Amino acid sequence: MDYLRNFFVNLARSWTAWIGGFLPDWGVNLVNYLVVGIILVLMPVIATLTLTWMERKVIGRIQNRIGPNRVGPWGIFQAFADAVKMLIKEDIVPSGADKPVFNLAPILIAGAAALLWAVVPFGRGMIGQNLNIGALYVVAVGSITTIAVIMAGWSSNNKFALLGAFRVVAQLLSYEIPMVLSIATVVLVTGTMRMGDIVERQVAPFIVVLPVAFITYLLAAAAETGRAPFDLLEADSEIVAGYFVEYSGLKFGWFYIAEYGNLFAIAAITTTLFLGGWRGPFVSVAPALGPFYFVIKSVAVIFVLMWIRGTWPRFRIDQMLAFAWKVLVPASLANLLWSAIVLQIGRQPEQLGPTIVQMILLLVGNVAILAVTGLLLGRAARRYAAQHGWAGA
Amino acid sequence: MQQAIFIILALLTLGAALMTVITRNLLRAALWLVATFFGIAAIFILLRAEFLAVAQILVYVGAISTLIIFAIMLSRGIMDPDQVRFNGQWGVVGGFAALLFVVLAVIVTRVPWPAAAGGAPVGDAPADAIARLGAAFVGPYAIPFEVASVLLVVAMIGAIIIARERE
Amino acid sequence: MVPLSWYLILAAALFCIGVFGALARRNAVGILMGIELMLNAVNINLVAFWRHIGPDQMTGQLFAIFVITVAAAEAAVGLALIIAIYRQRNTVNVEEIDMMKG
Numbered sequence: 001m002d003y004l005r006n007f008f009v010n011l012a013r014s015w016t017a018w019i020g021g022f023l024p025d026w027g028v029n030l031v032n033y034l035v036v037g038i039i040l041v042l043m044p045v046i047a048t049l050t051l052t053w054m055e056r057k058v059i060g061r062i063q064n065r066i067g068p069n070r071v072g073p074w075g076i077f078q079a080f081a082d083a084v085k086m087l088i089k090e091d092i093v094p095s096g097a098d099k100p101v102f103n104l105a106p107i108l109i110a111g112a113a114a115l116l117w118a119v120v121p122f123g124r125g126m127i128g129q130n131l132n133i134g135a136l137y138v139v140a141v142g143s144i145t146t147i148a149v150i151m152a153g154w155s156s157n158n159k160f161a162l163l164g165a166f167r168v169v170a171q172l173l174s175y176e177i178p179m180v181l182s183i184a185t186v187v188l189v190t191g192t193m194r195m196g197d198i199v200e201r202q203v204a205p206f207i208v209v210l211p212v213a214f215i216t217y218l219l220a221a222a223a224e225t226g227r228a229p230f231d232l233l234e235a236d237s238e239i240v241a242g243y244f245v246e247y248s249g250l251k252f253g254w255f256y257i258a259e260y261g262n263l264f265a266i267a268a269i270t271t272t273l274f275l276g277g278w279r280g281p282f283v284s285v286a287p288a289l290g291p292f293y294f295v296i297k298s299v300a301v302i303f304v305l306m307w308i309r310g311t312w313p314r315f316r317i318d319q320m321l322a323f324a325w326k327v328l329v330p331a332s333l334a335n336l337l338w339s340a341i342v343l344q345i346g347r348q349p350e351q352l353g354p355t356i357v358q359m360i361l362l363l364v365g366n367v368a369i370l371a372v373t374g375l376l377l378g379r380a381a382r383r384y385a386a387q388h389g390w391a392g393a
Numbered sequence: 394m395q396q397a398i399f400i401i402l403a404l405l406t407l408g409a410a411l412m413t414v415i416t417r418n419l420l421r422a423a424l425w426l427v428a429t430f431f432g433i434a435a436i437f438i439l440l441r442a443e444f445l446a447v448a449q450i451l452v453y454v455g456a457i458s459t460l461i462i463f464a465i466m467l468s469r470g471i472m473d474p475d476q477v478r479f480n481g482q483w484g485v486v487g488g489f490a491a492l493l494f495v496v497l498a499v500i501v502t503r504v505p506w507p508a509a510a511g512g513a514p515v516g517d518a519p520a521d522a523i524a525r526l527g528a529a530f531v532g533p534y535a536i537p538f539e540v541a542s543v544l545l546v547v548a549m550i551g552a553i554i555i556a557r558e559r560e
Numbered sequence: 561m562v563p564l565s566w567y568l569i570l571a572a573a574l575f576c577i578g579v580f581g582a583l584a585r586r587n588a589v590g591i592l593m594g595i596e597l598m599l600n601a602v603n604i605n606l607v608a609f610w611r612h613i614g615p616d617q618m619t620g621q622l623f624a625i626f627v628i629t630v631a632a633a634e635a636a637v638g639l640a641l642i643i644a645i646y647r648q649r650n651t652v653n654v655e656e657i658d659m660m661k662g
Contacts, residue, residue: 101424132523133443140447143455147427150462154420162466169463173456193523399562403570410574410597414581419589426593429574433600436570439562440611445603445624452628457596457635464639465589468646480655483584490580497572502565507613522618526625529618541629548633552640558647 007288009125040117040128044110044261049079051260054299055306062310086256089249096157097246105152106247106254112144113261120268121196123278123290134195135183138269139176142224145262146172152255153243164242167317171223171230174321178328179220182213185336186273188343189354189362195269199277206274209359212335212366212373214274216328218304221266223324225259227305229312230320267301268294275301331373338365399439406432419465427458444523567608575601588642588652592635599631 020028053068053076060067068075093099118128119137131137146168153165187193189210190201207214223230244255271277275297278290315323342361343354354362409428416422430453437446530538574597581594603624610620646652 098418098421101421131443133447136444136447136451140450140455143451143459146459147424147454147462150459151424154462154466166463166466169459173459176455396562396566399566403566407570407573407577410577413593413597414577414585414590419587422590422593426596429597430600433574433604436567436604437607440567440607442607442611442621442624445607445621448625448628449603452632453596453600457632460635460639461589461593464642467643468652479584480586483580486580486583489583490576493579494572494576497575498569501568501572506564522615522621526618526621529622534622537626541626544633545629548636552636555637556640556643 006286008123008291009287036128041114043117043264044113044257047264048257048260049083051263051302052079052082052256054302055309058303058306059310062307083253086253087250089252091249091251092246094157094246098155098157101151101155102246103251105148105155106244106251106258108151109145109148109258110254110261112141112148113258113265115141115144116262116265116269119195120265121199121272121277122294124200124283124287125196126278126291127196130194130196133193135187135193135198135273138195139180139183142172142176142179145224145258149243152247156243156246158246161243161245164245168226168243170317170321171226174324175220175223175230175328178216178324178332179224181329181332181336182217182220183273185210185213185332185339188336188339195272199272199279202276202279204359205276205279209354209362210274210335210339210366211363212331212369214270215370216332216335217273218270218301220324220328221270222305222308223320225262225266227263227309229308229314231309231314263302263305264298267298267305270301271297327373327377331369334369335366338362338369395439399436402432402435402439406436420462423458423462423465426461427454430454430458441522444526564608564612567604567612571601571604571608574598574604586653586655588645588654588657589639591654592638592642595638596631596635599627603627 016028016032019031023031056078057067057075068078071077071081093102116138119131119134121127121130149168149172150165153161153163153168156162186198186206189206190198192198192201219230244252247255271294277297278294280289280293283290283293339362342358342365345358345361406429409425409432412425413422413429416425430449434446434449434454437443437449578594578597578599578601581597582591583594585591585594606620606624606627608620610618610624614620642652645657649657651657
């Protein structure tokens with residue numbers, strides 16, 4: 001029973017002890033790093049196989065369809081069938097393409113999706129590397145995606161691909177700012193950039209303390225990963241499939257894996273920053289429950305993202321950029337300022353995480369920001385409707 | 394071990410940098426520049442400056458390279474693959490750059506650095522380096538920090554005004 | 561441990577490559593890339609000095625961050641100028657931009 005309570009950590013200890021029996025110290029380290037690396041690299045693949053099925057089912061239900069139901073019970077093997085189809089498809093390189101760049105782009109984008117997992121804490125002590133700059137690392141890895149997308153769009157020698165890449169630059173750079181500001185709010189409140197410590201100091205989930213930061217982060221993250229309603233970079237009704245229109249076979253598969261790996265990673269980071277990560281009832285008694293809570297919370301976030309995708313129409317590009325600069329950035333800036341003021345009031349030395357009073361003050365400020373934002377948005381919508389009618393609003 | 398890693402990283406970085414300045418295709422050159430930035434970020438990690446490494450990737454790879462590539466794509470004519478890479482003085486400049494390198498290399502190997510260049514660095518990097526960095530920004534370096542932010546605002550406004558299309 | 565002089569030689573080599581790029585390229589964007597390389601070489605020097613001479617004071621890293629800030633501002637303004645010139649003259653070749661020549 002005691003072994004089960006902290007099952008994963010104990011398992012790792014037993015494994016290390018076992019291979020330590022016949023390997024030198026550096027060998028044990030090497031093998032352990034390799035095992036952790038392989039697990040982390042496999043995460044996007046696992047995410048793709050499970051989340052594509054989930055997405056198609058959820059979107060199907062939202063659109064009053066059944067979704068995949070032929071391969072296996074409830075169609076759960078549909079993703080495997082798709083994977084096999086993708087593997088045996090012919091790999092085509094367009095004649096005018098810049099070949100090395102064309103081949104490098106899918107590797108880079110899938111690599112960036114795998115890199116994110118290095119700093120995600122699945123449970124107490126279950127983190128690839130508790131970097132002292134974890135939160136910033138998340139943002140930096142996201143910028144690798146931008147380069148990979150530009151490389152794919154440019155090297156394809158296709159107008160639609162290049163247009164998609166152009167849109168990506170505008171979109172990713174604009175939404176990076178509200179994303180960083182909302183992460184900065186969490187970092188300010190917890191006083192640490194280590195992802196593991198952010199969870200440790202999150203006595204109450206920050207979704208109820210900093211709702212503005214949560215909403216901003218979720219929307220910005222949806223835009224960063226190019227999820228609907230921000231999927232302009234691959235808007236299929238406008239620019240075919242955007243930057244990866246020329247890719248086929250396994251290279252297309254890499255883009256697919258990166259997309260779903262990023263979706264899962266974004267959900268995991270949202271869980272870490274705002275939903276209390278692996279925290280939950282009885283976790284202090286049995287830390288092995290942590291990863292289960294973590295996955296449940298992440299899947300809930302993914303469901304919300306799919307729900308948004310199934311419900312909202314796509315933005316126009318100017319609307320989307322205006323939304324980032326005129327709504328998200330001011331709101332998150334105000335939130336950051338308010339958090340800094342509140343944290344400065346009644347600050348104790350060596351304080352870890354906010355006190356109850358500070359949390360209540362933060363919540364009050366957040367609700368006020370939400371109310372003002374909603375008021376201004378409603379007024380703008382009415383003004384627009386007075387000029388153009390409700391259809392375009 | 395660290396020395397081997399340093400040599401590999403240094404060769405990769407220098408190779409990428411060399412490709413940046415001699416590649417004919419300008420967009421390829423920009424991508425080599427990205428590779429150089431990654432190499433420099435890795436060298437920062439080797440120096441235990443993790444914050445700078447991440448800032449390097451965030452600012453150089455995420456923003457500056459993207460900006461450069463964007464500028465190249467906005468003016469497609471300049472990507473003409475048959476254009477001449479260098480101006481007429483490239484031979485002189487190459488000789489000058491090589492000479493400069495020799496002079497610099499001689500200087501840095503001859504000067505007796507206070508930390509005894511051959512030996513290990515004094516002390517270890519402080520564990521709370523990032524906290525110290527933040528404290529320094531709002532403490533003794535508050536005014537340079539503010540000036541830097543003013544500079545960024547001015548640059549942003551200036552860039553928008555210069556690059557805007559006039560009717 | 562890697563000796564300080566190795567880092568300095570690496571930075572010197574990078575700086576010289578940057579000098580060559582900035583002076584020999586005909587294309588304005590290429591020149592800008594050379595300048596970025598030179599700024600990065602300076603950053604390597606600053607961080608190496610911080611690590612080897614005074615790791616207790618963060619001055620080296622601080623200055624590297626200021627350099628990064630200035631480089632970002634410079635790239636923004638420089639590229640804006642290049643785009644504006646391209647619109648006007650349909651070239652970014654520095655040898656053809658000589659309106660100021662008497």
